[in-house]
Amino acid sequence: DSGVTQTPKHLITATGQRVTLRCSPRSGDLSVYWYQQSLDQGLQFLIQYYNGEERAKGNILERFSAQQFPDLHSELNLSSLELGDSALYFCASSLTGNTEAFFGQGTRLTVV
Amino acid sequence: DAKTTQPNSMESNEEEPVHLPCNHSTISGTDYIHWYRQLPSQGPEYVIHGLTSNVNNRMASLAIAEDRKSSTLILHRATLRDAAVYYCILRKAGGTSYGKLTFGQGTILTVHP
Numbered sequence: 457d458s459g460v461t462q463t464p465k466h467l468i469t470a471t472g473q474r475v476t477l478r479c480s481p482r483s484g485d486l487s488v489y490w491y492q493q494s495l496d497q498g499l500q501f502l503i504q505y506y507n508g509e510e511r512a513k514g515n516i517l518e519r520f521s522a523q524q525f526p527d528l529h530s531e532l533n534l535s536s537l538e539l540g541d542s543a544l545y546f547c548a549s550s551l552t553g554n555t556e557a558f559f560g561q562g563t564r565l566t567v568v
Numbered sequence: 569d570a571k572t573t574q575p576n577s578m579e580s581n582e583e584e585p586v587h588l589p590c591n592h593s594t595i596s597g598t599d600y601i602h603w604y605r606q607l608p609s610q611g612p613e614y615v616i617h618g619l620t621s622n623v624n625n626r627m628a629s630l631a632i633a634e635d636r637k638s639s640t641l642i643l644h645r646a647t648l649r650d651a652a653v654y655y656c657i658l659r660k661a662g663g664t665s666y667g668k669l670t671f672g673q674g675t676i677l678t679v680h681p
Contacts, residue, residue, distance in 0.1 A: 458611065487667055499612070499655075499671035512668045546611050553659070553667020554600065559611030 459483065462547050462560035470568055474535040477563045481528055481549030487511070488530040489550075489557065490522055494543040505530060506553070537567045572656045577676040580646045588641040588675055590656030595636050599658040602669065603630065603641045607652045612671070615641065617659070651679045 459482035469475055481488050490502040501514035505524035516522075519537075524530045534541060544564050550557040573591040580586040592601065603615040616623055616630045618639075623630040629642040643650055655674040659667065 458613075460611075489667075489669065491671075498673060499606075501668060501670055504668055506667070514668075548611070548669075550667065554661055556602075556614040556617065557604075557612075557667075557669060558614065562611050 458558040458560060460547060460549050460558050460560035462545075462563050464563060465561065466564050466566075468566045468568060469537060471537055471539060473537050473567075474533065475537065475565065477532040477534070477545050477547075477565075479530045479532070479547030479549075479560060481530070481547075482558050485549035485551050485558070486528065487550045487553060487557075488524055488528070489548040490516075490530070490532050491546040491548065492543050493546060493562075494540075497543075499546070502532070511553075534565070539567050541565065542567045572658060572672055574654070574656050574672065574675045576673065577678065579678045579680065580643075581680050582648060583645050586643040586646045586650070586677065586679075588643075588654050588656075588677065589638065590640070591638045592656070592658055593637045595658055596660075598661045600661055601630065601632060601636075601639050602657045602659045603628070604655045604657065604669070604671075605650075605652040606655070606674075607649075612655065615654070646677075646679045648679050648681065651677055653677070 461480040486507045502516040504512040522532045544562045548557040548559040602617040604612040606612045631640045653674040
């Protein structure tokens with residue numbers, strides 16, 4: 457158990473819909489990272505937050521957004537979903553940018 | 569971001585040592601060398617990291633070349649549970665990309681009984 461909790465574990469939704477993925481980081485960790493893993497793309501960095509502020513952005517689509525709340529949990533919002541958004545979404549947390557990152561078990565999103 | 573190059577796949581026998589190489593010829597002075605692995609159907613897992621000196625922990629050892637342009641992850645005695653995709657990642661110690669982990673394709677390690 458990494459200490460990072462992601463909910464839900466599985467999500468099936470229709471095209472055009474909007475979903476919210478939730479991540480609770482390890483206690484005390486200030487940085488949260490979101491990744492997307494699909495079969496053909498590997499692990500793609502989406503976005504990073506540090507203590508509530510956006511720190512780095514990867515190839516995150518405009519239809520996707522995220523935030524980190526004062527209690528440090530984070531949410532990834534995916535809207536106008538397309539079939540190609542079907543993937544595993546991982547959240548990770550670390551105390552700082554230099555310390556090891558711990559990954560959750562992921563949310564498997566299926567868009568039908 | 570500085571890039572890493574790893575072999576696509578490697579094989580090993582159980583209880584034998586495994587040396588997983590990684591080339592990072594464009595590494596900068598502020599880049600830490602991190603290794604993560606991903607077991608089937610799981611999230612990535614931290615293995616080890618270092619800056620200049622060789623590092624050891626309970627999972628593995630990391631040997632870093634003197635010029636830092638390459639490194640080797642050493643699993644001293646491979647077990648079936650070590651079968652995974654191993655990622656070598658350069659992680660910046662500062663700047664706007666501070667902390668970001670950029671995953672490449674990694675090395676698929678197969679361990680034979």
